[in-house]
Amino acid sequence: MSISTGSAWVDGSSALMKRYNIFRSINWGKAAVVAVPGLWLAIFFFIPFLVVFKISLSETAIAVPPYTSLLEWDLEEAYVTFKMNLGNYLYLIEDAFYLDAYLSSIKIAGVSTFFALIVAFPIAYLIARSEGSTRGLLLALVILPFWTSFLLRVYAWMGFLKKNGIVNEFLLSTGLIDQPLTMLQTDFAVYIGIVYTYLPFMVLPLYSALEKMDVTLLEAAEDLGCPPVKGFFLITLPQVIPGIIAGCMLVFIPAVGEFVIPALLGGSDTLMIGRVLWDEFFLNRDWPMASAVAIVMLVVLVLPIMLIRNGQGKSEEAI
Amino acid sequence: MHLKKIGLTAALLTAALSTTAVAEQQVLNVYNWSDYIDPAAVKQFEAETGIKVNYDVYDSNEVLEAKLMSGGSGYDVVVPTGSFLERQVKAGIYAEIDRSKLSNYSNLDSVLIEKISRHDAGNKHNVPYAWGTIGLGYNEAMVKARLGDMPVDTLDLLFKPEVAAKLADCGIGLLDSPAEVMSIALNYLGLDPNSEKKADLKKASALISAARQNYKYFHSGKYISDLANGEICVALGYNGDVLQAQSRAEEAGQGHKIGYAIPKEGTLVWFDLMAIPSDAPHPDAAHQFINYVLKAETGAGIANYVYYAVANKAAEPLLNKDVIGNPGIYPSDEVKANLFTQNAHTAKFDRKLTRAWTNIKTGR
Numbered sequence: 001m002s003i004s005t006g007s008a009w010v011d012g013s014s015a016l017m018k019r020y021n022i023f024r025s026i027n028w029g030k031a032a033v034v035a036v037p038g039l040w041l042a043i044f045f046f047i048p049f050l051v052v053f054k055i056s057l058s059e060t061a062i063a064v065p066p067y068t069s070l071l072e073w074d075l076e077e078a079y080v081t082f083k084m085n086l087g088n089y090l091y092l093i094e095d096a097f098y099l100d101a102y103l104s105s106i107k108i109a110g111v112s113t114f115f116a117l118i119v120a121f122p123i124a125y126l127i128a129r130s131e132g133s134t135r136g137l138l139l140a141l142v143i144l145p146f147w148t149s150f151l152l153r154v155y156a157w158m159g160f161l162k163k164n165g166i167v168n169e170f171l172l173s174t175g176l177i178d179q180p181l182t183m184l185q186t187d188f189a190v191y192i193g194i195v196y197t198y199l200p201f202m203v204l205p206l207y208s209a210l211e212k213m214d215v216t217l218l219e220a221a222e223d224l225g226c227p228p229v230k231g232f233f234l235i236t237l238p239q240v241i242p243g244i245i246a247g248c249m250l251v252f253i254p255a256v257g258e259f260v261i262p263a264l265l266g267g268s269d270t271l272m273i274g275r276v277l278w279d280e281f282f283l284n285r286d287w288p289m290a291s292a293v294a295i296v297m298l299v300v301l302v303l304p305i306m307l308i309r310n311g312q313g314k315s316e317e318a319i
Numbered sequence: 320m321h322l323k324k325i326g327l328t329a330a331l332l333t334a335a336l337s338t339t340a341v342a343e344q345q346v347l348n349v350y351n352w353s354d355y356i357d358p359a360a361v362k363q364f365e366a367e368t369g370i371k372v373n374y375d376v377y378d379s380n381e382v383l384e385a386k387l388m389s390g391g392s393g394y395d396v397v398v399p400t401g402s403f404l405e406r407q408v409k410a411g412i413y414a415e416i417d418r419s420k421l422s423n424y425s426n427l428d429s430v431l432i433e434k435i436s437r438h439d440a441g442n443k444h445n446v447p448y449a450w451g452t453i454g455l456g457y458n459e460a461m462v463k464a465r466l467g468d469m470p471v472d473t474l475d476l477l478f479k480p481e482v483a484a485k486l487a488d489c490g491i492g493l494l495d496s497p498a499e500v501m502s503i504a505l506n507y508l509g510l511d512p513n514s515e516k517k518a519d520l521k522k523a524s525a526l527i528s529a530a531r532q533n534y535k536y537f538h539s540g541k542y543i544s545d546l547a548n549g550e551i552c553v554a555l556g557y558n559g560d561v562l563q564a565q566s567r568a569e570e571a572g573q574g575h576k577i578g579y580a581i582p583k584e585g586t587l588v589w590f591d592l593m594a595i596p597s598d599a600p601h602p603d604a605a606h607q608f609i610n611y612v613l614k615a616e617t618g619a620g621i622a623n624y625v626y627y628a629v630a631n632k633a634a635e636p637l638l639n640k641d642v643i644g645n646p647g648i649y650p651s652d653e654v655k656a657n658l659f660t661q662n663a664h665t666a667k668f669d670r671k672l673t674r675a676w677t678n679i680k681t682g683r
Contacts (some may be wrong), residue, residue, distance in 0.1 A: 060666060062410045064390045097674070163490075163550055185536050268495075268537045268680040276677075282381035283497065283673045285388075285666065 049298075056291035057084045067287050088292035098276065098293065102300060105273040108187070108262075109255035112194035116202045116251050117244065119195060124206035124243075128213075139207070142200050154193055154264050161189050161265070189265035194255050201250035209243025210236075245308065253301055273297055345370040347604040350386075350394040352591065353378050355449070357624035364611050370604050378540070387412050387596060394596055395605040398448050401438040401590045402498065405663035413444040414597040420606040421446070423613035426633035435590050435630075437660055445592035446609050447630035449621070452650070452658060453499060453587045456542065456561030459576040461489045461552035472580040474507045476553055480530045487533035490551030495537040497676035498669075499587055500527070500555065502661045507584050512659050515668040524675045528682075537680055543567070549575045557589075558647050559627045579647040585657035590630070622648075 058067040072081040092098045127138045145153060160166050161183040168180040183189055213236065221231045259274035266272075273293065280290035345368075349361075353376040361372050375394075377383050380403045386392045387407060399407060407413060418424055424446070431450065432442060439445050457471055465485045466476075475482050476491075483491060494500055502512035504523040511519070535551055542554035547567035554561065558579055565577040593612065595605045611617055618631030623639045628648050635643060643649055650658075664672065677683075 062406070062666075064388055064410060064412055066388045066410070097677075164548070268534070269682050271677075271681045279673050279677065282379075282385065283676075284670050285384070286670070 052291045053295055055288055056088055056295050057086070058288045059085050059087070060286050060288055065287070066285060085288070088289050089296070091289070092292055092296055098296075101271050101273045101276045102297070104271045105256045105258075106300075108190060108194070108270075108272060109252050109258070112191050112198070112255050113202075113248050113252045115191060116195045116199055117248060120199055120202035120206055120247065123199075124203050124210055127203070127207050128210035129215075142203050145200070150197065151260065153197065154261055157189070157193055157196065157265060158184060161192070184265065185267040187266065187270055190262050190270055193261040193265045194251075194258060197261065198251040198255060202247040205243045205246040205250065206240060207243075209240040209246075213239050249305060253305070256301060257297060345601070345604055346373060347371070347396070347601055347608055348373045348375070348394045349608065350375045350377060350383065350392070350397045351448075352376060352398060355398070355591075355625055355627075357620045360612075360617050360620050363617075364608060367611070368604075368607055370607065372608070391598060392596060393600060395599040395601045396593055396595060396608055398591050398593055401435060401592060402661050402663045404445055404592050404594060405438040407594075408439055408444050409663075412596055413594045414599065414602060415443050416446060416595065416609070417606060420603075421610045421613060423610050423615075423633075426613050426615055426618070426631050428630050428632040431590070431630045434588075434660060435592065437662065438590070438592070445594050446613065448591045448593045448612065449625070449627040449629050450588060450590045451558045451627050451648075452581055453494065453503060453555065453589070454558055454561070454579055454581045454647070456546050456554040456556050456564060457578050457580065458489070458546065458549060458552040459578050460574075461549070462486065465489065465552075470583075471578070472583050474503070474582045474584050474586075477534075477555060478504065478507055478526055478530055480533065483530040483533035486553050487535075490535040490545070490553070491533055492535055492542040492545060492551045492554040492556075493537045494542075494555055494557075495539045495680075497672050498661060498664060499589075501672060501676070502659070503555070503587055506586070506659060507582075512587070513662045513664075515664060517671070520671060520675055524679055527679050531679060531682060546577050547571060547575065548573060559625065562626045562645075562647060581647070581650055581654055581657075583657070585659060587661050588655075588658035589661070 054070060055067055058070055060066055061068050068083070068085075070083060072083065074081070123142070127135055127142070130138060158165075162168075163180045163182065163184070165184075167183065168177075171177045172180065217235050218231050221235055222228070226234070257274050257277075258272065259278060262270045262272050262275065277290055277293050277297075280286050280293055284290075347370050349372055351374070355376070356374075361374055364370070365372055377386075380400050383397060383399055384403055384407065387394075387397065388410065404413075427447060431447060435445065435447055436442050455471060455474075455476060457476075462471060462476075465488075466482070469482075476486065477483055477493070501520070501523050504526050505514055505519060506512040508522055508526060510522065514520070540560075542551060542556050543560050543564045544567065545551045546554055546556075546561065546564040548571060554564075558581075561577065561579040565579070568575040568577050593609050595602055595609075599605055612621070613631065615631060615633035615637060618629040618634035619637035621627075622629045622631075622634065622642055626642065626645075626648060628642075646654070
């Protein structure tokens with residue numbers, strides 16, 4: 001989420017620059033509307049980002065707070081030293097472990113996003129094509145889980161998946177298996193947890209894209225002898241691509257940095273960058289290193305996503 | 320309960336806002352482990368002194384440390400574990416304890432005090448709260464079914480691959496605490512549990528890695544309920560947590576009996592220590608609270624309630640039989656002689672340790 005907001009911030013500021021030349025013709029009401037989210041982003045995204053970035057350039061110290069200051073003031077000699085430590089970033093590159101952790105997170109997030117898309121698409125399709133009152137009810141059902149704490153819902157999955165849990169009890173009683181399956185503390189459980197938790201973030205953008213679609217196009221295609229499957233791939237899919245991209249981003253981005261779900265459902269061998277970050281911060285007490293890991297995570301995610309958005313914008317312009 | 324909390328918050332707010340108030344309501348901010356005190360003790364302290372106690376809890380030393388290290392935590396009394404306090408003292412975040420304000424200090428067990436001074440020279444910054452061991456929690460029936468009459472008070476259960484393999488199907492859980500588990504592994508190998516040598520770390524890592532495939536998970540809290548309901552059959556955990564699992568298993572009535580054994584190879588003994596942050600807003604009230612905890616009656620009340628041993632010698636005659644007579648809480652002198660403390664490590668070693676631990680866990 002921070003990503004899309006990040007680029008919105010850039011867009012907003014460049015738009016403001018253009019307006020600078022025509023200062024007098026500024027629409028003050030409009031400017032105020034833009035300023036509110038701009039200010040929000042500055043306070044809750046940009047400034048914290050700079051603070052984290054600053055810490056990532058310092059070194060650990062046994063002190064409060066546990067890192068060195070970038071600026072050193074010497075009042076007697078009246079000079080200021082600025083010391084920047086790039087060692088943390090170099091270490092990130094030198095040590096293959098961090099790359100492994102990033103790749104493993106991206107893999108887990110990618111697979112989860114794919115399955116979330118597969119599960120969410122039929123749901124969104126059904127909701128978009130159903131009648132008014134049913135549609136409202138179905139949409140409410142999608143949002144309903146948010147009324148319960150996220151942590152509780154993940155805990156509930158532990159009850160489902162554990163050795164003497166509901167799923168195993170059911171399978172044993174039907175005779176499908178005669179030994180309980182090990183599902184908890186595996187990557188499988190992590191995938192289930194992520195897909196389940198982030199499903200609404202996939203369903204809602206898909207629904208809004210599908211709902212806007214002109215259904216008469218499908219009818220026209222059918223009249224012209226196009227089979228339904230072909231019609232889906234030629235007409236429906238291209239029109240909901242913005243919804244798919246939005247949904248995938250909303251699932252993929254938080255899933256990469258996910259900490260709670262792998263901690264509760266995953267096995268000890270589930271390596272994710274969120275856990276590495278936790279270890280750097282709490283076990284190594286290395287705040288600068290933890291900050292560097294976080295900054296790199298953001299950059300790794302932001303760049304490809306900005307590129308996608310850029311490409312998307314251009315292709316829309318071409319149309 | 321909630322109403323009281325609101326009342327308390329309101330009182331705090333008024334106290335904070337009315338800077339000109341003459342008779343200010345005295346306040347004390349305590350930050351302690353969760354489920355680690357008899358609630359009646361806090362109430363009685365409030366009644367005796369008229370000081371309002373604002374009692375917050377945490378469940379890991381790491382969380383406490385992160386809060387203290389950012390500065391300005393606002394707490395007056397905190398209760399870190401020895402090795403953590405050792406490092407935090409070096410960072411200069413604790414005020415010296417004024418013993419002249421602690422009339423009950425002589426109630427403490429001098430043998431334990433001596434051991435604790437390894438963490439804090441002269442015990443200038445700490446007063447012991449409670450202590451315990453890390454040992455083996457086990458499901459009596461499940462382990463007997465797999466190991467027969469083999470004694471369970473041995474770390475062979477975890478570290479001998481052929482023994483651990485027999486227990487793998489009913490589940491083994493280890494604490495997710497690299498420093499503590501690694502020191503126990505080092506001690507098992509006959510090495511210095513506080514060694515920072517690369518070769519020693521390698522040997523201990525190899526020991527755990529060799530049995531790794533038989534472990535279900537590394538986690539520092541899950542084993543309590545998992546032991547209680549038979550999800551796992553052996554856990555390396557804190558004695559108080561295992562005893563909690565024991566009573567939960569009894570309450571659940573599913574027939575699981577949980578035991579606690581201190582391994583004969585020796586294990587780690589930890590001390591949770593009360594300390595006063597140097598920026599504590601109410602140091603006087605903090606001293607009063609610590610002195611109150613040191614009272615024999617208070618100490619006994621806490622131990623009887625939380626099932627952890629207190630370092631309070633004077634409290635021992637007042638302890639319940641199932642506490643003082645429980646070798647899992649108050650081990651015999653013979654067993655005590657085999658216990659070792661874990662020191663704070665250098666930052667460099669912590670980094671190596673964390674990496675070795677991640678490699679063990681992920682099977683890399």
